[in-house]
Amino acid sequence: MKAYIADFWKGRVFVENQPIPEIKENNQVLVKVKTSGINPVDYKLPSIILPSKVVGLDLAGIVTKVGENVTDFKEGDRVFGNALGALAEYVVCDAEKITKVPESMRFEEASALPTTYLTGYQVLVNHGFKKRRQVTNNWRLR
Numbered sequence: 391m392k393a394y395i396a397d398f399w400k401g402r403v404f405v406e407n408q409p410i411p412e413i414k415e416n417n418q419v420l421v422k423v424k425t426s427g428i429n430p431v432d433y434k435l436p437s438i439i440l441p442s443k444v445v446g447l448d449l450a451g452i453v454t455k456v457g458e459n460v461t462d463f464k465e466g467d468r469v470f471g472n473a474l475g476a477l478a479e480y481v482v483c484d485a486e487k488i489t490k491v492p493e494s495m496r497f498e499e500a501s502a503l504p505t506t507y508l509t510g511y512q513v514l515v516n517h518g519f520k521k522r523r524q525v526t527n528n529w530r531l532r
Contacts, residue, residue, distance in 0.1 A: 420481075
């Protein structure tokens with residue numbers, strides 16, 4: 391399969407000979423990636439940390455295989471979420487780190503959500519919803 395990997399000698403490169411990953415745990419699913427997002431973590435981690443590993447975290451795609459203990463997803467489900475190695479044609483995801491894509495949402499929109507949504511959520515929880523502070527309609531903290 392095609393994938394974007396971190397290579398110690400070449401840096402980050404596209405390759406076409408990566409093996410399709412296999413489910414190794416009963417709570418995982420295999421997803422055919424339709425779109426994936428690129429975040430600062432994807433290009434800031436040096437190749438020394440991820441030698442010959444597929445990079446990327448955010449993805450949206452279609453479930454092609456499910457582990458034995460997975461009950462929330464089936465083959466053909468449209469999903470999005472977070473999995474290491476998302477910048478590839480296929481990726482193995484932990485079932486608890488993905489969710490179904492709403493029918494009204496495109497894959498491009500769904501793959502842009504996971505890291506940015508989590509970042510925004512953490513900002514609001516850690517800084518925005520403290521006592522006597524609220525987020526207003528113009529998105530400024532009071």
